[in-house]
Amino acid sequence: KRVEIAGGLPRIVCDSADGRGGSWNRDGIIVFSPSLRSPLLQVAAGGGEPKQLTSLNPLRHEVSHRWPYFLPDGRHFLYLIRTAKPEDSGVYLGSITDGRGSLLIRTPSNAIYANDESGRGYLVFVHDGRLAGRPFDDRWLRITGAEFLIAESNTRVLMEPLRGDFSASETGVLAYGPTRAADQLAWYDRNGVRLETFAEPGIHMAVTLSPNEQEVAFSQLEPHTGKYDIWRVNRASGVASRVTYGSRDQFDPVWLPDGTRIVYGSMNLVFSSKNPDTSGEIYETPSAGGDHKLLLKSDNLKLPWSTNGRFLLYHEIHSGKKIDTWALPIEDRGKAVPLLQGQSNQLFAVFSPDGKWVAYASDESGKQEVYVTPFAPGATSVNKWLVSNGGGSQPQWPRDGRQLYYLAPDKRIMAVPVSTTEGRFQSGVPHALFQPDIIDDFRARFAVTSDGQRFLIPSTARRAGSPFATVIVNWTPGNQN
Numbered sequence: 001k002r003v004e005i006a007g008g009l010p011r012i013v014c015d016s017a018d019g020r021g022g023s024w025n026r027d028g029i030i031v032f033s034p035s036l037r038s039p040l041l042q043v044a045a046g047g048g049e050p051k052q053l054t055s056l057n058p059l060r061h062e063v064s065h066r067w068p069y070f071l072p073d074g075r076h077f078l079y080l081i082r083t084a085k086p087e088d089s090g091v092y093l094g095s096i097t098d099g100r101g102s103l104l105i106r107t108p109s110n111a112i113y114a115n116d117e118s119g120r121g122y123l124v125f126v127h128d129g130r131l132a133g134r135p136f137d138d139r140w141l142r143i144t145g146a147e148f149l150i151a152e153s154n155t156r157v158l159m160e161p162l163r164g165d166f167s168a169s170e171t172g173v174l175a176y177g178p179t180r181a182a183d184q185l186a187w188y189d190r191n192g193v194r195l196e197t198f199a200e201p202g203i204h205m206a207v208t209l210s211p212n213e214q215e216v217a218f219s220q221l222e223p224h225t226g227k228y229d230i231w232r233v234n235r236a237s238g239v240a241s242r243v244t245y246g247s248r249d250q251f252d253p254v255w256l257p258d259g260t261r262i263v264y265g266s267m268n269l270v271f272s273s274k275n276p277d278t279s280g281e282i283y284e285t286p287s288a289g290g291d292h293k294l295l296l297k298s299d300n301l302k303l304p305w306s307t308n309g310r311f312l313l314y315h316e317i318h319s320g321k322k323i324d325t326w327a328l329p330i331e332d333r334g335k336a337v338p339l340l341q342g343q344s345n346q347l348f349a350v351f352s353p354d355g356k357w358v359a360y361a362s363d364e365s366g367k368q369e370v371y372v373t374p375f376a377p378g379a380t381s382v383n384k385w386l387v388s389n390g391g392g393s394q395p396q397w398p399r400d401g402r403q404l405y406y407l408a409p410d411k412r413i414m415a416v417p418v419s420t421t422e423g424r425f426q427s428g429v430p431h432a433l434f435q436p437d438i439i440d441d442f443r444a445r446f447a448v449t450s451d452g453q454r455f456l457i458p459s460t461a462r463r464a465g466s467p468f469a470t471v472i473v474n475w476t477p478g479n480q481n
Contacts, residue, residue: 002045014043014050018322018345020066021110021163025074029096033066033079036317040065040079042096053099054079060088067110067163068094071138078104078111078123091125093141104143105134113138114168116476124150124174126164131176133476148477151176151470172476177469183439184461185218187454192413192434194459199233199240201461206252206445209456210259210287211399213449216456217243217253217262217287230264232287243285244292255287256330257309262287263295263330265303265314282314282328296328296336305348308355311377313339315347325349325360327377337378348394351375352401357420359387359395359404368393370406372418372425387416389430399450406430407446411438413455 001010013030022032028045031053041050056062064082071077076095083089091111092101105111109126113136116122122133123143130152135145166176185198185207198216205219205228217232230243230253243262244250254263267280280301285292295312302315302323312328314336325340325347340346344364351358358375361368370388387395391409398405401420404427408414412435417428437459438444444458 011047013045013047020064021068023068023070023077025070025096027074029074031068031070031077031079031094031096033064033068037064040068040094040099053096054094054101055099062088069110069112071113071141072121073138076141078113080108080110082108091123109164112166112168114174115170115172116479117172120476122476124166124168126166131164131166135477145477150174150475151472172479173471173473174475175469175471182461183444183458185216185456186436186459187456188413188434188436189455190433190453192436194437195454198235198456199231199238204444204458207447207456207458208253208255208445209447209449210255211257212259215259215287216447217255219249219251219253219264230262232262241289243287243289248280252303252305254305254307254312256284256307260287261285263307263312265301267301282312284330295330295333306350306358308351308375310355311375313349313351313358315349323347325358327375339375339377340373350395350397352397352420353399354401354420356423357425359397359406361393361395361406367391367409370395370404372404372427374425385425385427387418387427387430388414392430394445396446396448398448398452400452403452405433405448405452405455407438408432411435411440413446413457415452 002013003010016034018035020033022030024030029042030045031040031042033040039054039056042053043050054065060083062081062083066080068077068079078091079094081092090106091104093104094101107125107127111123111125114122114124121136121138123136124133131150132147133150134143134147137144168174182201183204184201187195203221207218215232215234219228220231221228228249228251230250231240232243233240248266250264250266252265261284263284265280265282279299281294282296283292284295300316302317306313312330315323315325317323323345326336327339328336344362347361349358349360356375357372359372361370368391370392371384372387373382373384376382392406394407396405404416404418406414412432414430415433416430419426436457439458446455446457448455
């Protein structure tokens with residue numbers, strides 16, 4: 001979409017399923033990436049049908065072109081190519097004339113072009129967890145000097161997800177910022193009163209209660225390794241136990257109904273040559289520690305989400321466009337079957353307490369809303385009911401089954417009465433409970449007790465450090481101090 005700086009209603013330029021960046025030149029051409037696994041397209045800024053500009057090269061095992069950035073001439077642009085071959089991955093130079101690209105820098109970061117106050121040009125990007133630059137001649141389109149350090153930072157801060165958060169002006173001013181502050185797990189009551197904190201502050205990816213509600217499991221970033229691992233904490237004693245160890249990211253724990261086992265996903269959330277996009281596995285392990293049993297290996301894994309003991313609901317990305325929900329038989333080791341598919345994203349699927357219904361979020365209306373459908377894996381057509389009003393995501397179905405909770409677009413916790421008696425689904429009018437200080441992250445999943453009286457929410461950690469951008473002047477070589 002486009003909108004006038006002076007204000008007014010946005011105008012649709014064209015469809016973009018799950019965009020990964022765009023750039024607009026002075027001739028009214030927008031170059032953009034429409035989805036997770038796609039080449040670049042171009043479209044007139046006034047609207048119209050996009051046309052393909054670049055092509056994924058199968059010989060280099062390319063999986064994505066993204067984050068284009070026009071150079072001053074308006075014809076050439078920088079863009080990131082992600083590929084399974086590390087020697088071919090990096091920032092490339094492209095042209096709207098022919099769409100072919102040439103490698104400039106080997107890095108999994110986006111890049112921008114910036115002038116200093118004297119008019120000299122530079123490329124700015126993230127490399128090995130550092131914000132870096134290299135002199136660049138925009139007339140001859142070539143790098144003219146060695147890489148230099150602009151700022152030290154953790155890769156997770158400067159690249160989340162797979163894009164550095166930085167910008168530069170033409171007057172020698174540069175800014176960069178974190179995309180995810182530390183959080184503190186906190187208990188709230190139904191009135192929004194923050195009762196107490198839980199576990200140590202950190203970066204938590206998902207929160208889930210054990211079936212007996214005596215323990216909490218979550219994914220937590222390990223500062224020393226830069227990877228996520230699964231932890232469980234006893235609610236009464238506060239004693240924490242680590243569930244997973246390894247060189248990959250372990251995320252989104254799901255308790256099985258007996259409370260003795262946890263299912264989780266395993267993949268590299270940060271780009272690597274062995275994991276070009278979303279390949280990963282789902283494992284099962286005893287919650288008290290033990291062997292880790294492989295349940296599923298997928299090249300399209302997004303994340304596991306819910307189980308009723310017999311099936312596990314998880315998400316996959318297909319064709320680089322939409323997220324679907326699948327059901328995996330757990331006990332008999334059967335084959336996974338599709339549950340929710342279509343032209344929209346189907347996310348956050350959770351079982352009802354009796355395992356016969358599934359609540360989920362879909363953007364089929366143009367924005368995320370919460371729906372409920374019967375659990376019918378493999379069925380070609382099933383009924384569904386809209387539950388939310390005005391947008392919603394992350395539904396939670398506590399054990400009493402009498403209410404659904406979800407997160408509104410403005411981050412309020414919403415409650416809606418529901419009934420599934422006699423095989424029929426009915427829902428009432430959603431109403432807001434409270435607005436917590438929840439971390440602004442789609443992975444910051446909250447948990448609710450079975451009686452609906454307490455909510456465990458990843459909240460802003462007090463005294464956790466500045467969430468603001470860092471502004472730097474004189475950042476070019478010879479001027480730094």
